[in-house]
Amino acid sequence: MKHIPVLLDSVMRALGDVRDKTIIDATFGAGGYSRAFLGAGARVVAFDRDPNVVADADALHREYGDRFVFLPCPFSGIAGLSDVYDAIVFDLGISSMQIDIAARGFSFRGDGPLDMRMSARGDTAADFIQTASVDELADILRRYGDVRHAGALARKIKDAAPQTTFELRDLVANPRDVAPVFQALRIAVNDEMGELTRALDAVPARLGVGGKCICVTFHSIEDRIVKNTFRAWTTAPGDPRIPSGATPEFTLVRTVTPTAAEVASNPRARSAHMRGVIKSY
Ligand SMILES: C[S@@+](CC[C@H](N)C(=O)[O-])C[C@H]1O[C@@H](n2cnc3c(N)ncnc32)[C@H](O)[C@@H]1O
Structure with missing residues (x-):
């Protein structure tokens, strides 16, 4: 089944005008998000640890040249980057391609080796x-x-x-x-929660002022990690990085869930939440 990106319109709305901005797409997948960012005039640095997506990433590179860079590694690698970006976007979980190939062992609907590795x-x-x-x-x-x-x-x-x-x-x-x-x-x-925690820890230092971090989550465990992390960044008391009396470093973007129409046309969207923050200073 073709991978249909979840909550892409909401992500684009939350990002605003991305012309000439540089966005990290932490989860390239089928490239639906990256393609939309590039089409709206952004430059994109994309991560994915699945070797099966490299051909799609190469195709996008041929189309967009240096505006698109693909890094075939886990997104906790964000911690190893040195530049500052305008947005960092996570569309978590697995893709339709990963679920559909029985040989990858993700799905109980097809028989295959009990593998389940994204990489x-x-x-x-x-x-x-x-x-x-x-x-x-x-x-x-x-x-x-x-x-x-x-x-x-x-x-x-x-x-x-x-x-x-x-x-x-x-x-x-x-x-x-x-x-x-x-x-x-x-x-x-796949150490999914460790990856997410390490990547989120690296986000504040990699965003410039006005920079945004947007996460689309698919189950309550990863959603709780994102929610609690964003809450800590947007609440002055209790955040050791924020001096007392100072305003929080981040402000929250309104949380969005898919419409009934999106869920009807894309059942994978069923339990999705989009959460975001903007770096204010
Ligand atoms: C839901 S799909 C992303 C779909 C993409 N937004 C699109 O529109 O095509 C999630 C992708 O993230 C990748 N992924 C998940 N966790 C990762 C991690 N820790 N590091 C790198 N890639 C990861 C998976 O391999 C998968 O391809």
Whole structure:
């Protein structure tokens, strides 16, 4: 299925006039956001750790030349940049292409190896299950999937050591728990929360005055991290970087969720939230 960008109109509205601005697209994916930023006159530096997107990124580079730079690495690499940017945009989670290719192991709807890696590097989900203790596995199922009876299920998964998506799916007794179990493993295999936290920590230093950080989230765990981080940046008391009596360094952009029409035409938008902040000094 073609990847349809989620909340792109809201992101463009939040960014305002981007002509001649330089934007970091932290999650290139199918390039829907990058293409819109470039089309509106911006320069784009894009990250993605999935090697499968490189061909699309190369095509965009051929079209837009030096206005588009692609960095094939995790977006926590933002911390290693030295320039200051006008906007940093995250469209989190996985793309339709990643879900649709059964061989990548993200989906319980197709049978494939239990892989789930966004990059082609590191431990697969099957390796992860083998290496983690029952307690660690249970903790991940609870924390990232809100799975009930996580201890018993973790024991069952450890004992069975599933190697394919269907083997894992068939171990989960309650069909309602299948999607949360897959989500929890995917988050752990890709260290998604660690990546997000490290990248957000780097954002304030990489934005100029008036610079914006916009995040589109897809589940409550990543949304909570973004919400709490933005709240800390926009609230003077309790933020150690802000001297007492000073105004907060950032102001909040109104949170947006998709319209019923967007959800109807793109079910992936179902649980999306767009949150943003503007750097005020
Ligand atoms: C929802 S898709 C982005 C779609 C994109 N906005 C578009 O319009 O086509 C998320 C993408 O972010 C990438 N991604 C997720 N976490 C990442 C990370 N920590 N570092 C780099 N890329 C990441 C995934 O590989 C995936 O391609």
